[in-house]
Amino acid sequence: MSEGTKPETSQLSNKELKELKKKEKAAKRAAKKESIGIKPDSSQRRGGDKPKTASNIKKQINQSKTQSESLKIPPLFGHLETREQRISSTPPQLANIVHPSILTLCLKYSTFKIVGSTHRCQAMLEAFKDVIESYKTPEGTSLSRHLTGHLSHQIEYLKSARPLSTSMGNTIRWLKQEISLISIDETDEQAKLILAEKIDVYIKEKIEYANIAITDSTIQHIVDGSTVLTFGHSQVLLHIFKHVATELNRKFKLVIVDSRPLFEGKKLATELSGYPNISCQYVFINSLSSILQEPVDVVLLGAHAMLSNGRLYSRVGTALIAMSAHKRDIPVLVCCQSIKFSDKVQLDSVTMNELSEGQDLLTMGSKPTKRNGFALDQFLKEKRTEKEEESKGKKNSNNNNNSSNSVPLTKPEDPLANYREIDNVTILNIMYDLTPPEYIQKVITEVGSLPPSSVPVILREYKGNSSNS
Template sequence: MKSVLAETAGKIRSMEIRGAGKIAREAVFALKSHAESLDDQNSSAFITKMRSAGEVLLSTRPTAVSLPNAVNIVLSGMNGEDDTGEIRAGIVSRADDFIERSNSAVRKIGEIGARRISDGDTVLTHCNSQVAIGCILEAHRQGKDIEVFATEVRPRNQGLLTIKTLNDAGIKTNFIVDSAARYFMKNVDIVVIGTDAVTVNGSVVNKIGTSQIALAAHEARTRVMVAAETYKFAPKTLTGELIKIEERDNSEVLSPEIAEIMPNVTVRNPAFDITPAEYIDLIVTEEGAIPPEMAYIIIKDYLGWKIGDFDRDF
């Protein structure tokens, strides 16, 4: 039987577990379960095994900054001078606290973001972001008459999950192909998206196609609001580190049978792109709404990273 750690890592890698927030919560739960399963009495050995567990999780999705932030929060408090029981208890406590705060953040962001959606607005959303959808659902719960355009999100079709949620909530929804976003932008009042990472200059890394939608919105003078928990901000971009953009397997785009008869064709399948800060009007976090150029404040004041932390993963 697979351990919770191995099973979670496999599911994150295969995208059975998806969405930056859910990835972070599931990874933290896996670390907690792993800590509880280890019977090492030697504190150094215990810490080494927990750091190895963190590395296993970090290797699964290189772009989702929520993952290293979550691992850092849970494992950074390990102290070799403590006995194993104290270290384990600290990990369990930090993990439980992270999961609780993460779930609370989704609710708070929904409440704050809904204030920016007006009665009668038409909203466009891209991908399947729990926090972005939470803003739309909360606006609907408040009795605002809204309509949504949701993209299909090729090649993995996460938009199907989005339209199911919106449909079940009774929200009038239009399902469109990704390339139709510019065509319908003239009908849209606000774009509401999530993100996998926010850099120090306020640029956001989100599902491939987001930057094109933001560019179309900028041209059409349509507002763009990003919903992001604070643990999606990328501390290492303070020192100039670039976020690695993950490329997925070519089988997501072309079947192996078709690819085999086209030896001169290379499939490029980036999972994310970067949207410049100048195309974003507002970033909504559980701590409040900020303009993108103030992203550094979240990194400085809420994530607890120090300059000396940047040469390690956690």
């Protein structure tokens, strides 16, 4: 090469020099791959766009559908995951290693056959017992090392149905710690028996015995002729009301406040309506102000979680009831097991919450929403769109005069049925809200009654006992 053809590197800028070096490196790599026998086209395909196969195109369509559906959420809650986003983010390979009990439990979670943090936690432990019983340790490793990873895959699949509750998270951490403490010298059968026994003891101590202890501390607030107000459904409150009516033979009036779309209070009213000592009154939350005009002695509430700053994280509507009762000087008591205590700090119900289907709020009936599984929902949506396209084609071919008329978006008996197609309509269905500690008189746990400000003390004792055990 002559001197006139050489690039004048001294006159090039730094940016141009970098681009020149990149091109030289790329040319060297291409020449090296050609000498090995790899074609340049295949190497470019690996680094560039993926081939447009049918599976990739279908995956892109599903992702675009999920993104378009997430746009129907108000921007303030846009950071919360929808059910479609949880499903799409779950690796499909997990379905091959998930236990059948976990698959069944996941379906019950997603269709709200199992509701309530305590009930969900207990059902999860029973499913984990099945997983541990059918587990086989691979060669070259031990149960205490491999089983935690195997359980993590089951937990990831459970998250695709609904986010884990606080009690479930605390229980999972406890179980993984117990697995890590199992000796390597133990055989698989011995280790499985030990873990199954520990799970049974955990259910008895943290759930069943805890309910009994909370009941003993709460019964003093329900006397003959008193009026008690509660919201939704709680397993520990159900135990308290049954104990007062049957064991103590006290007569009292129970006002059950309920809300759409789950109608959890109906379950509580159904289970307690057969007790002669309990006079049940079932109302919707929109009539709360009228109900509180009548004399109410105490408000008993369940909990999804108690946060370390003393705030109550529970079913949406709880904060309204606590605030209304506090304004009328009615004591508000929260019954909560220690496994629901969380060291998280939350100031509002926006940063962390569970986003449910907006379609559930459009159900105008008085029965709880019956939800299909995710796969069935997707199948029904595809069939519905196919039928709509066929009906549009038939109408256009039969009557050209009416081709300019748009197909009605809704039916008269089901308004907003196709709300996703309306640009200026968004529907928000959050599951929980946050109650400030000043609206709560005290929290009743299995270790005693305490003010909301003492939640960190219980957390320290709980962690200390779990580490010592």
